[in-house]
Amino acid sequence: MMLRQIQHFQTVIQENSFTEAAELCHISQSGISRSIQSLEDEIxxxxxxxxxxxxxxxxxxxxxxxxxxxxxxxxxxxxxxxxRIARKDAAELRLGVLSTYSGDQFNRAVAAFSEKYPTVDIKVISGNHEDLYEGLVNDRIDISFHDQRRAFHDAYENLVLTETVCYVEIATHSPLAKLDCVSIEELKNIPCILVASKEQQDEEQRFYRDIIGFKGEFLFAESLHEARMMVVTGRGIMPVEGVGGESFFGATIKRLPLLRGEAQITRKYCAFWKKDNSGYYVEEFAGILESMF
Structure with missing residues (x-):
């Protein structure tokens, strides 16, 4: 009984109104007043x-x-x-997200889904493109949000969500940080820092060299944190996608738009999941994620 009274009390405070709180709690105004009076008496x-x-x-x-x-x-x-303990077969949703994507749409989608389906156990796996692709192929990930690098496959649902722009992160003490933007051609002598395991380094390097167009040396980090420490210490630049900013990481890192010629480089981002693993929660999360763009 006291829990209901506490909830009535909280609603009155949050709405700053007995009338609106009563409507939200589906009781009369006199009823919510009596509830709070009873709470005060009990306390x-x-x-x-x-x-x-x-x-x-x-x-x-x-x-x-x-x-x-x-x-x-x-x-x-x-x-x-x-x-969850009582239901040993509790629903589980395994989500993949690209570690270098800096937009907040994925996080907001996870929050909205969790609020709507609080009993579903969500596991989020972050990694580079190859991590997520392999996770989908090997059924370790149910649905993944990452960039498109391969042609769409008929065995997968390929939901195009957005075309995002590319940036590079650079140490604020670098002379390049004084620029408003930088072209891929201007970075030919600057090392490019990528997040990749030893097994994936060749694949990541091939993509950023042949598709994106980086011509300089490539350096590798095992984690995003390690990569950013390399940027801060001036060892190179790191390509990222998502949201820019004049001083994205305060006094240590600046994020510059990355151009090819006169235009900022763009990448297509999608939600991917296997058609034979297209359950209710997978499609529901995909719909929520799509609504964030």
């Missing part, structure tokens, strides 16, 4: 002081409100975990 402290058509929280009420948010969040998490 033994005044939480709200009414003032004509408004109200204000007491010091005790403000403390109780903040602590109650933590308690209800913990309880909600407890319920979700309990359901």
């Amino acid at each position: 033994g402290a005044k939480l709200i002081i009414r003032k004509n058509r408004s109200f204000e929280l007491t010091e005790a009420g403000e403390h109780f409100y903040k602590k109650s948010l933590i308690i209800t969040a913990d309880l909600e998490q407890l319920c979700h975990e309990t359901v």
Whole structure:
């Protein structure tokens, strides 16, 4: 009973209105007033002081409100975990995302999906293009969001989501950081830093050399963090896609638009999943992700 009263109390505070809170909780205004009065009686402290058509929280009420948010969040998490334990066959969705993509659409899609389907266990796997492609082929990933490098395959759903622009990350102390943009031709003597395992280095180098057009030396890092440390220390530049920014990483790294000739280089991003693995949650996530663009 107290949990329902706490939820009524929280809604009144969040809506700053007894009337709107009553509508959201599907009870009468007098009912929500009685609920809060009952909560105060049970606690033994005044939480709200009414003032004509408004109200204000007491010091005790403000403390109780903040602590109650933590308690209800913990309880909600407890319920979700309990359901997952009870259902040993709980639904699972394995998502892949390109580690060098910096837009927030994927993260927002994951948040929206989790809110809509809280009992689905989500696992996110980040990596380079080859990591994600192999994950799809070997059934370690259900649906992946990454760049298109290969021709579309009939065995997969290939949902085109956006055509994103390319940037390079460069140390702010580099002379190149004074530019507003940089062309692929101007980087011919600057090492290109890529994230790739030893097994994937040749494939990544081939793509960025033959398709994107980098002509200089290639350096490799095992993780995105390691690659950015290499950028910060001036060892080279790193190509990325997504969102730009005048000073994307504050005082250490600047992100410059990457041009080929006069135009910024673009890449096509898609959601990929196997047609024979096209379950309800896979298609639902794909729809949510598409709505973010």
